[in-house]
Amino acid sequence: MLLVVHTGRADAVRSARSVAGRLAAAGVAVRALAPEAADLDRAAFIHEVPVSAAAAAGAEMVLVLGGDGTLLRAAELARPAGTPLLGINLGHVGFLAEAEVEDLADTVDRVVARRYLVERRMTIDVTVRRNGSVTAATWALNEASVEKGARERVLDVVTEVDGRPLSRWGCDGVVFATPTGSTAYAFSAGGPVVWPEVEALLLVPISAHALFAGPMVVAPQSVLAAEVIGPASGQSEASAAVLWCDGRRRVDLDPGARVEVRRGTEPVLLTRLHGASVGAAGAEASASFTDRLVAKFGLPVTGWHGRGAARREMAARPPDGRRKADRPPDGGHKPDRPPDGGREPDGARE
Secondary structure, three states: OEEEEOOOOHHHHHHHHHHHHHHHHOOEOOEEEHHHHOOOOHHHOOEEEOOOOOOOOOOOOEEEEEOHHHHHHHHHHHHHHOOOEEEEEOOOOOOOOOEEHHHHHHHHHHHHOOOOEEEEEOOEEEEEEEOOEEEEEEEEOOEEEEEEOOOOOOEEEEEEEOOEEEEEEEEOEEEEEOOHHHHOHHHHOOOOOOOOOOOOEEEEEEOOOOOOOOOEEEOOOOOEEEEEEEOOOOOOOOOOEEEEEOOOEEEEEOOOOEEEEEEOOOOEEEEEOOOOOOOOOOHHHHHHHHHHHHHHHOOOOOOOOOOHHHHHHHHHOOOOOOOHHHOOOOOOOOOOOOOOOOOOOOOOEO
């Protein structure tokens, strides 16, 4: 297991030490990123690894202790290796996280027993062109945003869908988002919430001064683009822009730059504990996301009647979210294989 920790928070460091100790006691080898290992208990780790694309290679999982920002940082390490992420929330909303710090011990026990599912989350690949030449290429799990480079200016952009012009806006920016990112920046900009199992791309203008400026949802195979035109109406000079991917990777854009967004070639794998029963998928996955929306946003549901069977099931469901039928009769762990159907790696479990 690879630990990625928000070491700027004392509670995250304490929790990480507890996680490392429990994993080590269960015979699971633990890795730590070299810059973070000094703040953790080195005795519990097999070795430190540098911050690189190889950090998560061969690991069973990347355990993230922090908020969504920490998880997005960890995704940069996990995605190249095809390693699933499990977030333990110590931030605010923590929408990408699967567990809360109060459930730390139970979360580690589930990981050790391999009682979890792995979801494939769609990403986007982002290409920047200038005069037909590629000047930058990156990716995002949540969103890519083209934003104005100066607060006092308006960004002038024209958007495109599948090679056809859509609209020109004087605005603060444009967000291109995945379903996973629909609850992040795109949501704040007025975009819709899209369930993660829906395959789609979102285009959401930010504070556009236009009548036609609503959020749009397009097919996952579509190619979206935004071109930085230059000076908007009333401006005497061109206004540069900036591209942000997941709020972490920045590319400066000069007037004339073109940003293309398409479905990513590599997904990000997220670990799910809730609803991790045999055959859990489809409606149960949707129900889990609905429950997450209600819990994370504090949505009022008082007065809901629903179907009698659904109400009884929710009332009977234990705090861990599993139905009684999903738990072994003796209360033990299910002898699950690794989620990808692979074999146990040689040597110590990582």
